[in-house]
Amino acid sequence: MIEAIKKRRAIRQYLDEKVSDEKLNEIISAAMYAPSANAIYPWDLIIIKNNETKEKLSKVTPWSGHVKDAQVVIAVVGHETESPDWVEDCSIAAEHIWLEATDQGLGACWVQIRGNENAQKEVKELLSVPDEHRVLCLIPIGVIGKAEEEHSEDDFDRTRIKQESY
Secondary structure (H helix, E strand, O other): OHHHHHHOOEOOOEOOOOOOHHHHHHHHHHHHOOOOHHHOOOEEEEEEOOHHHHHHHOOOOOOOHHHHHOOEEEEEEEOOOOOOOHHHHHHHHHHHHHHHHHHOOEEEOOEEOOOOHHHHHHHHHHHOOOOOOEEEEEEEEEEEOOOOOOOOHHHOOHHHOOOOOO
16 A cells, blocks of 8 residues: 555646556545545545546646546545535545556546635536535546656655654
8 A cells, every 4th residue: 555655646647548447447446435424425426538528627727737638537526415524535535546546557636626616616517516516626547648756755754743742
């Protein structure tokens, strides 16, 4: 597990190569195994492969341009009315997606939607998300076009680790 954590980087450049259904199914499974407060699992995953939809999604924020180049995009949608912990639960599911994509040798990146009302409105319209749900993020996934160096212990700021109390 630590290898996937060390290799996990925000990848924004993808090759024009298909992500296999087998790898995608493993990624989806990883998300579905994510824990949830009170076992509510207040999320839906929308799998987007359509190029026209990806092109439109790439324009919803200033930071989403690379979405159009990914082979697949997963939108993580939260059920705010089902759980007060939807943000945390959906975030864990999203991280499972990202780590499994990394473990599968693919690149991924978190594109924040929650907190940007204009982006949320556009994504909800594009993906027909019900009004009562919220879009946490988009996770574009693809074959890595430009790899980033993996994390190392040199990246640690050990002053942020406290023992027993602050």
